[in-house]
Amino acid sequence: xxxxxxxxxxxxxxxxxxxxxxxxxxxxxxxxxxxxxxxxxxxxxxxxxxxxxxxxxxxxxxxxxxxxxxxxxxxxxxxxxxxxxxxxxxxxxxxxxxxxxxxxxxxxxxxxxxxxxxxxxxxxxxxxxxxxxxxxxxxxxxxxxxxxxxxxxxxxxxxxxxxxxxxxxxxxxxxxxxxxxxxxxxxxxxxxxxxxxxxxxxxxxxxxxxxxxxxxxxxxxxxxxxxxxxxxxxxxxxxxxxxxxxxxxxxxxxxxxxxxxxxxxxxxxxxxxxxxxxxxxxxxxxxxxxxxxxxxxxxxxxxxxxxxxxxxxxxxxxxxxxxxxxxxxxxxxxxxxxxxxxxxxxxxxxxxxxxxxxxxxxxxxxxxxxxxxxxxxxxxxxxxxxxxxxxxxx
Numbered sequence: 001x002x003x004x005x006x007x008x009x010x011x012x013x014x015x016x017x018x019x020x021x022x023x024x025x026x027x028x029x030x031x032x033x034x035x036x037x038x039x040x041x042x043x044x045x046x047x048x049x050x051x052x053x054x055x056x057x058x059x060x061x062x063x064x065x066x067x068x069x070x071x072x073x074x075x076x077x078x079x080x081x082x083x084x085x086x087x088x089x090x091x092x093x094x095x096x097x098x099x100x101x102x103x104x105x106x107x108x109x110x111x112x113x114x115x116x117x118x119x120x121x122x123x124x125x126x127x128x129x130x131x132x133x134x135x136x137x138x139x140x141x142x143x144x145x146x147x148x149x150x151x152x153x154x155x156x157x158x159x160x161x162x163x164x165x166x167x168x169x170x171x172x173x174x175x176x177x178x179x180x181x182x183x184x185x186x187x188x189x190x191x192x193x194x195x196x197x198x199x200x201x202x203x204x205x206x207x208x209x210x211x212x213x214x215x216x217x218x219x220x221x222x223x224x225x226x227x228x229x230x231x232x233x234x235x236x237x238x239x240x241x242x243x244x245x246x247x248x249x250x251x252x253x254x255x256x257x258x259x260x261x262x263x264x265x266x267x268x269x270x271x272x273x274x275x276x277x278x279x280x281x282x283x284x285x286x287x288x289x290x291x292x293x294x295x296x297x298x299x300x301x302x303x304x305x306x307x308x309x310x311x312x313x314x315x316x317x318x319x320x321x322x323x324x325x326x327x328x329x330x331x332x333x334x335x336x337x338x339x340x341x342x343x344x345x346x347x348x349x350x351x352x353x354x355x356x357x358x359x360x361x362x363x364x365x366x367x368x369x370x371x372x373x374x375x376x377x378x379x380x381x382x383x384x385x386x387x388x389x390x391x392x393x394x
Contacts, residue, residue, distance in 0.1 A: 003044040003100040004393070007093070007117070008036065009086050009110035010049040010075065034194060035128070037068060038385035042393060043103070046070045047093060049086045049110070051077040079109065086113040094121055103392060106162075109153045115160045126392055127162040133302050134158070135173030135325050138180045158183075164392055168193055171303030171327035189391040193307050194381030195314055195374075200291065201284040206251075209276045210292075213247040218293040218317065220286060220308040223256030226301040228322070230265060231344060235299070237269040238351040244359050248274060250297075251289055255280035290315040298322070299340075299347075305330045313337075313374045318366055322347065334361075336369040 040046040052074045061072055075085035090113070094102065102123040106114030111127040118125035133151055136142040145151050158165075158181045166189045167174035175190045210216055217236065221227040229252060236250045252262070252275065259277065266275045278289075286308075290296070296312035296319050298304040303325030313319060319337030321327050333339040340354065341347045379387075 003097070004042075005093070005097065005100055005102050006039060006043040006046040007090060007102055007104050007114070008039070008046065008048040009104065009106040009114040010051055010082075034196075034381045034385065035388075036070070038382065039105070039389065040069050041385075042389040044100075047073060047089075049073050049075050049082075049089065051075060051082060083110065083113045086110065087117055090117040091121075105392070106157075109157055111157045111160070111162065115157075115162060118163070124164070124392075125160075125162045127157060127160075127165045129154075129165070129167045129174065131168050131170040131172040131303060131306075132174050132177045133172065134177045135302070139173060139176050163187065164189065166190075166388060166391070169305065169330075171305035171321075171330055172325040173303065176326065189388060191384065191387065192305070192378055193310060194384030195307075195310050195378045196381050197287055197311060197314060199284040200288040201282065202288050203278060203281060203285050205276065205278075206289065206292065209251075210249050211247070213249045214294065215245050215248045216293040217248060217250045217295045217297050217320070218253065218289055218312070219250070219297045220253040220290070220312070221298070221300075221306075223254050223258045223262065225258070227254075228299040228301060229254075229258070229262050231299045231322075231347070232297055233262065233265050233269060233271070233275070234348060235351055236275070236297075237271045238348060239355050240271050240274050242352050242355045244352070244355040246359075250275045251278065251293065252276070253278045253281060253286055253289060287311070287315065290317055293317050295320050300324060303327055310374070310378055313370050314378065316367065316371070318363060318370060330373075334366070336366065336373045 036048065046069065048070055050072055065071060073089050075082040075089070102118070102121065103126060104114035104118040104123055105126045105128060106112070107128045111125070115125045117123070132154065134154055137145040137151055145155055158177070164187050165178060165183055167178060169175070169190050169192045175188065178188050178190070219229065219232050221229070223229055232252070236248070239245055239248055259279065263277055266272045290312050294317065296309060296317035298306070298309055298319065299322040300306070301324055304321040304327040309319055309321070319331050321331050321337060321339055323339045323342045328339050331337040331339050338354070341350065
């Protein structure tokens with residue numbers, strides 16, 4: 001029987017240096033980390049192409065390669081150059097092991113290189129997307145794809161006829177986008193991320209900040225523009241101003257270039273006494289804060305069913321999400337959370353009415369539904385990746 005080799009064409013964002021080693025600047029459990037951790041189990045050898053800007057220390061690289069039986073190859077961070085280098089390295093590996101079988105696993109736009117390599121050597125091409133930004137371009141047609149080069153690149157990757165396509169179900173409309181590109185259902189694998197919550201550790205400033213408040217809101221994300229923490233702050237300031245919710249507190253977990261700006265904005269909005277910015281903290285501390293909080297707030301632009309929301313639901317938080325993408329397919333309003341309008345003006349205008357509803361509702365049924373959804377729909381990472389492996393190799 002031929003040996004089976006997995007070639008991972010690198011992700012366009014850091015998957016190893018920042019995410020593999022859980023450090024104090026992390027927030028949540030990033031999916032790429034888990035994918036790379038579990039995929040090599042199903043193959044005789046695994047090679048990962050990684051951008052040079054993500055270089056690991058030599059010792060860390062060796063530890064990683066030995067622990068997970070993988071081989072790391074560095075390529076340029078510049079897209080075209082990096083794609084060409086991936087193709088060259090692939091053919092070197094291929095000619096060394098020509099009698100073996102290769103699975104070309106392309107993450108994001110790197111699947112262009114994986115597709116070329118697979119087709120030229122009659123091997124299998126798999127496209128892996130951690131959600132999609134294309135729903136509003138191709139399904140709703142709210143925007144022109146030709147005016148956004150980044151989205152155009154994703155458009156091209158889906159136009160290629162890969163053997164299999166794996167997409168994370170994160171509320172961004174992945175299944176609908178695959179249907180738009182006429183990808184047969186037997187070639188699609190769309191599923192929620194897995195979930196592993198193993199440890200908890202208190203953050204020292206928590207009790208001094210929340211006091212006796214029972215209304216603790218939490219948001220967990222990288223502080224990138226499209227995560228819309230600015231909108232979370234505006235919405236929360238109106239919630240505080242309404243005076244309806246007793247002693248509301250908001251904890252924002254995550255780091256990024258916008259952290260200082262958001263602290264200034266909280267001060268300008270007059271809510272600095274109600275908001276705690278923790279910066280980046282370790283995943284066990286994130287788990288602890290989620291377990292102590294009542295509501296989880298997520299107002300992302302593309303979809304709001306990311307890893308941190310799944311973790312929050314498992315730990316008992318009630319989701320308050322913005323209805324972007326197809327978030328409403330997972331979070332049913334007044335059933336297992338609250339799905340607020342996607343349009344910014346409506347979301348802010350309705351804040352007072354929402355505060356009254358929140359104060360008057362008996363939340364026990366919603367909490368029970370949150371718990372039920374989590375345990376019925378979200379599996380462990382090991383089980384989740386076993387299903388993906390069966391799909392890839394089937």
